[in-house]
Amino acid sequence: EPEVTQTPSHQVTQMGQEVILRCVPISNHLYFYWYRQILGQKVEFLVSFYNNEISEKSEIFDDQFSVERPDGSNFTLKIRSTKLEDSAMYFCASSSTSGGSFNEQFFGPGTRLTVL
Amino acid sequence: QKEVEQDPGPLSVPEGAIVSLNCTYSNSAFQYFMWYRQYSRKGPELLMYTYSSGNKEDGRFTAQVDKSSKYISLFIRDSQPSDSATYLCAMSARSQGNLIFGKGTKLSVKP
Numbered sequence: 001e002p003e004v005t006q007t008p009s010h011q012v013t014q015m016g017q018e019v020i021l022r023c024v025p026i027s028n029h030l031y032f033y034w035y036r037q038i039l040g041q042k043v044e045f046l047v048s049f050y051n052n053e054i055s056e057k058s059e060i061f062d063d064q065f066s067v068e069r070p071d072g073s074n075f076t077l078k079i080r081s082t083k084l085e086d087s088a089m090y091f092c093a094s095s096s097t098s099g100g101s102f103n104e105q106f107f108g109p110g111t112r113l114t115v116l
Numbered sequence: 117q118k119e120v121e122q123d124p125g126p127l128s129v130p131e132g133a134i135v136s137l138n139c140t141y142s143n144s145a146f147q148y149f150m151w152y153r154q155y156s157r158k159g160p161e162l163l164m165y166t167y168s169s170g171n172k173e174d175g176r177f178t179a180q181v182d183k184s185s186k187y188i189s190l191f192i193r194d195s196q197p198s199d200s201a202t203y204l205c206a207m208s209a210r211s212q213g214n215l216i217f218g219k220g221t222k223l224s225v226k227p
Contacts, residue, residue, distance in 0.1 A: 004159075031212050042120075043160065043204065045214035056214055091159050095212065102148055102167060102211050107159030 002026045004108035006092050012114045013082055021077045021111045023092030032075045033093040033105060034067065036060070043091065049075065082115045089113075119143055122205055122218025131227050135192040139205035139218045142186065146207040146216075149181045151190045154202045154220065163203075164190070195225045 005024045013019050025032050034046040047057040049067055066078045075094075079086055089112050093105040122139045129135055137151075148167055152160035164179045166172045166188075172179045178191040188207075192199055205218040 033214065035215075042219050043206075043215075043217040045216070048212075048214055050212070055212075058214070089157075093159075097212065102165055104162050104165070105215060107152075107161070109159050110157070112157075 004092055004094055004106050006090075006108040006111050008111060009109070010112045010114070012116065015084060015115055016081050019079050019082055019113065021079075021090050021092075021113070023075045023077075023094075023108055024073050025075055025092065025094030026096075026106055027073070029094035029096050029106075031055075031095045031097060031103070031105075032067075032069070033095075034077045035091045035093065035107075036088040037091065037110075038085075038088040046077070079113075082113075084115050087113055087115045120205065120207060120216050120218045123221055124219045126222040126224060128224045128226060129195055131195060131197060131225055133195050133225070135190075135195050135199070135223060135225075137190040137192075137203050137205075137221050137223070139188050140186055141188070141207055141216075143207070143209070143216075144183075144186070145209040148208040148211065148213075149179070149188050150206040150208075150215070151177075151179055152204040152206055152217075154204055156202075160204055160206075160217075195223075197225050197227050200224045 032049040037043045089110040092108045095103040150165040151163045154160045169183045176193045180189045202220040204220040206215040
C-alpha cells in the first residue's frame with residue numbers, strides 16, 4: 001500500500017541552525033501539506049502546496065520557513081534559523097485531487113525536531 | 117473561543133464498552149468533518165469523514181455531525197484493546213483545504 005515517508009525520523013539541531021525536513025508523498029498525489037505538533041498540543045497546519053506554489057499558509061509559517069519540491073518525488077520543509085519553540089513533530093501529508101469531492105490527506109510518520 | 121474544542125481525556129473503558137468521543141467547533145464554514153486515529157509517535161490515520169450534517173457508519177464506528185449545534189461525535193461499539201489510541205477530530209472548509217484539529221482524546225480500552 002502506498003504511503004508517505006519522511007526523513008529523518010529524528011533531527012537534533014542547535015538553535016540558529018538551518019534544518020531541512022524531507023518527505024516523499026504518495027506518487028500520484030498533487031496536494032502536499034506540512035503540519036506540526038508540539039508535544040501535548042494540537043496538530044497545527046503550516047502550509048499547503050499545489051502546482052509548484054504555496055496555496056495556503058498559516059500564521060506560524062513565517063519568513064523562517066520555506067517549502068520546495070526540488071524534483072518529482074521529494075517535498076521539503078526548510079527552517080532557516082531554528083528557535084527553541086520550533087521543537088515539535090513535523091508531519092507531511094499528501095492528497096490526490098478529484099474535483100470538489102473529499103480527498104483524504106495521508107500523513108507520514110513524522111520527523112521529531114529537537115532544537116537545543 | 118477556540119476554533120475546535122475536544123476533551124483530551126484520558127478516557128479509560130473496559131473492553132466491550134461503547135465509547136463516545138465529541139468535538140465542538142465555532143466556524144460555520146466547516147463542511148468536512150473527520151476523525152483520525154493516532155498511535156504514539158505516529159502520524160494521524162483517517163478513520164472516517166462526513167460531509168456536512170448526518171450520520172455515517174463503518175463497522176463498529178459511527179460518526180455524527182450536527183451542524184446546527186456545531187457538534188460532532190464518534191461512537192465506537194464493542195470497543196477492543198486495539199482501539200486504544202488518541203482520537204483526533206479534524207475539520208475543513210474545503211475538500212483540499214487545511215485541516216483544523218482538536219487536541220485529541222486519549223482512549224484506553226482495558227481487557
